Amino acid sequence: MFTRGNTGARNHGLRSRDMARAGRNAMTEACESKTTSYSTAQQNADRFEKFARYCVDNFSINDSRKIENSHILQYAEELAERVEDGSLSVSSAHDYLSSVNAVIAQMRQDNLVRVPAAQTNIPNRSHIAEQSKACSKDLHQHAKSLLDERLSILSEIQRQLGLRFEESVKCNPADLLTQVDRNFNPVTRTSHVNIIDGTKGGRSRIVDITLKAQIEALKKAAQIQGSHRSMIPKNLSYKEFRSHCYSAYSKIKGYSPHKERHHYAQHKYTQVMRALSGQNNILAPVLCKHSRGREHIKHIASAIGSTYQRAKELDYRARYAVATSLGHARVDITNAYLG
Structure with missing residues (x-):
């Protein structure tokens, strides 16, 4: 006993x-x-x-x-x-x-x-989001008001570029800003950056820079970064800084950095669908009142005046763009973000 x-x-x-x-x-x-x-x-x-x-x-x-x-x-x-x-x-x-x-x-x-x-951000057992886990604008602003300056800026990087926590703290904002200038396309007035620090397996990926908010987030981060090569304070190891961050996150009800990534994914889906179809009101299924799957494809077809097959193709292309921007090789992972 x-x-x-x-x-x-x-x-x-x-x-x-x-x-x-x-x-x-x-x-x-x-x-x-x-x-x-x-x-x-x-x-x-x-x-x-x-x-x-x-x-x-x-x-x-x-x-x-x-x-x-x-x-x-x-x-x-x-x-x-x-x-x-x-x-x-x-x-x-x-x-x-x-x-x-x-x-x-x-x-x-x-x-x-x-x-x-x-x-938490563990998907439900069906692996298909039934409710949005994206960080709302109100929660985002509330979290920023409670976080210190460095963590507040990190939340912007995570939200605007769709970075994982580790990627956001190990990235070099000053270098990313240099990439923005170097890769600028005067015709489309867009750019892109190559994310590699802190990625899973060291697999780099391209993140499009199409919004002023993305550049502003990097500029603010570069100011905090100073002469250091990352967003991790010079006097802390990655593990120590991560513990500090999650201690702060745990005090904000309903908040985690991964929710910022969900916001990015859902916004990216709408952005890509707009570029592909010319319609700016096609939201991720998890944000819509209609059901996911076939009902969502029918909704797209109705919105853009196309066949079901064409709508299905556009949905796949948008999901593929979201998956690659998030650093995933599998398109089906977007179900956990988009529904």
């Missing part, structure tokens, strides 16, 4: 200095009290072990008393990114997060530290 020690002690008195082992002991406790089945306890403990190792590697935390929502939120964002790049299934991401919440609750004996999947 497992007996817990002093709940105020390291790892809530669960008889181990190692958080992963303490989490397993917590599941033994839950199993013996018959609040959790043996198989569920084992699965939760195994999944929690990955979170515990993540905390040691990223935060140097090996004591459950120090775990906060910001740590779970950052872990959830990593799970969401792994779903995006295809290295983790949606169901597995949900299971991992659920297990972390369950084990932390058992360790703490309360639900004060908990991050539901609905508050």
Whole structure:
């Protein structure tokens, strides 16, 4: 029979200095009290072990008393990114997060530290967005008012260029501005930049520069950047700065940097559809009242006066443009952003 020690002690008195082992002991406790089945306890403990190792590697935390929502939120964002790049299934991401919440609750004996999947950017189990996860203009402005100057500018870069968090902090805004000037097309009055720092697998991608707001975001970022090569403060490592950022994000209800990327994706879809069809009112399915799939294609066909097949082709081309701008090789990943 497992007996817990002093709940105020390291790892809530669960008889181990190692958080992963303490989490397993917590599941033994839950199993013996018959609040959790043996198989569920084992699965939760195994999944929690990955979170515990993540905390040691990223935060140097090996004591459950120090775990906060910001740590779970950052872990959830990593799970969401792994779903995006295809290295983790949606169901597995949900299971991992659920297990972390369950084990932390058992360790703490309360639900004060908990991050539901609905508050993260992990897609729903169908992998098709049913509600928009884009950061609204009001939430964006509210977040900027609460964030420090550097993080506020980062939110603009993420929103205007569709960058992942890591890409936004590791990019070199001064260099990107140089690229804007060098790649400027006087005929279309547009430009583009090559994003490579912080990308998944070091795979570079082209992001079109078509809006003044994009250039303004880079200019403001370059001012904050100063002589440093990235947006990471000189006195901090990437891991330290990331922890600082997610601690700030966790204090803003409903906000995460990935929501800015969702906004970019939805805006990009409408922008590309406008260029392809001449219509400026074709929104992403998740923003429309009509159903996704066939109903959305019918809506496009009606709006532009074309055949169903032509509308389907344009939708695919717009989704392809969104996927490549986000750094994805799979067009179907846009379902999680656009519906």
